[in-house]
Amino acid sequence: LKIEADLHHALNKEQLELHFQPKINLMTGDIVGVEALMRWRNGEKLISPGVFIPIAEESGLIVAIGQWVIKQTCMILAEWRKNYNNVPPIAINIASKQFVDPKLVSQIKQQALSRHVPSHLIEIEITESSFINDIQFAIAQIEQLTSAGFKVAIDDFGTGYSSLSYLKLLPINTLKIDRAFIEGLPENDAIASTILMLGKQMKLDIVAEGIDEKKQLNWLKEKQCPIGQGYLFSKPLPKEQFEKLYMQPK
Numbered sequence: 001l002k003i004e005a006d007l008h009h010a011l012n013k014e015q016l017e018l019h020f021q022p023k024i025n026l027m028t029g030d031i032v033g034v035e036a037l038m039r040w041r042n043g044e045k046l047i048s049p050g051v052f053i054p055i056a057e058e059s060g061l062i063v064a065i066g067q068w069v070i071k072q073t074c075m076i077l078a079e080w081r082k083n084y085n086n087v088p089p090i091a092i093n094i095a096s097k098q099f100v101d102p103k104l105v106s107q108i109k110q111q112a113l114s115r116h117v118p119s120h121l122i123e124i125e126i127t128e129s130s131f132i133n134d135i136q137f138a139i140a141q142i143e144q145l146t147s148a149g150f151k152v153a154i155d156d157f158g159t160g161y162s163s164l165s166y167l168k169l170l171p172i173n174t175l176k177i178d179r180a181f182i183e184g185l186p187e188n189d190a191i192a193s194t195i196l197m198l199g200k201q202m203k204l205d206i207v208a209e210g211i212d213e214k215k216q217l218n219w220l221k222e223k224q225c226p227i228g229q230g231y232l233f234s235k236p237l238p239k240e241q242f243e244k245l246y247m248q249p250k
């Protein structure tokens with residue numbers, strides 16, 4: 001496939017880059033973290049991962065791309081620690097094919113260790129598709145991550161195959177409410193309310209995704225949703241722009 005070969009080329013030729021979207025404490029407005037979102041710079045065009053991640057998953061190239069993301073994230077965190085105060089944790093997206101790789105945890109640990117990046121600065125976002133096939137493996141994998149000090153979030157929560165009985169077994173830290181359930185706020189609030197209650201009951205952090213209107217934010221603040229991200233605060237930004245806007249040089 002042409003696009004597959006191009007993607008291989010992109011990885012080798014350093015055409016991939018990470019963009020950064022802040023996560024905001026909704027009560028104080030402070031930035032509490034940042035999500036790394038990949039982009040493919042193809043000539044003049046910036047290609048969205050929504051287009052190429054499914055192809056990379058299909059072909060297996062996602063494993064090599066995922067390794068690049070991990071390495072890149074650790075390099076950037078090391079650089080930020082050197083040059084900036086109050087470095088926020090970076091969350092990376094891990095595809096299900098990557099999550100089921102038994103070498104994943106040791107790779108993340110090794111990359112972090114070799115660049116002296118403390119594990120609390122790295123967060124892992126997985127989707128429900130990561131644990132539907134082998135729940136015991138998923139529990140063990142997450143356990144390894146959290147006991148090494150990495151935070152683990154379930155991304156796009158509510159859109160996949162979620163079983164509440166599985167959720168109780170997974171040693172995760174955070175649920176991210178998918179933007180599909182933020183979109184309709186405040187009128188359509190049944191699912192967002194339910195996830196917020198679930199998070200409170202289970203003592204999980206909650207992040208609302210895709211906040212792009214003030215009325216959504218107002219509803220979330222009223223319901224004491226602690227953390228959010230979305231275009232209302234910021235789009236994902238190229239590294240230099242993110243640094244200029246959000247980081248304090250030493």
Ligand code: G
Pocket residue numbers: 036037038048049050053069092093094095236
């Ligand atoms: O940023 P954007 O909305 O274009 O992202 C589209 C999708 O691609 C989202 O589901 C997002 O989680 C996914 N994505 C973005 N960056 C990465 C990445 O580095 N690895 C993986 N596996 N998925 C990513």
Ligand code: G
Pocket residue numbers: 021037093155156179209210211212229230231232236
């Ligand atoms: O699957 P994941 O949650 O990682 O996907 C995040 C995607 O959502 C990214 O592609 C990001 O660019 C996009 N995104 C982030 N904030 C908003 C928003 O406020 N509105 C919309 N429509 N998309 C957003």
Ligand code: NA
Pocket residue numbers: 035093125155
């Ligand atoms: Na994500």
Ligand code: MN
Pocket residue numbers: 155156157176178179209
């Ligand atoms: Mn999401």
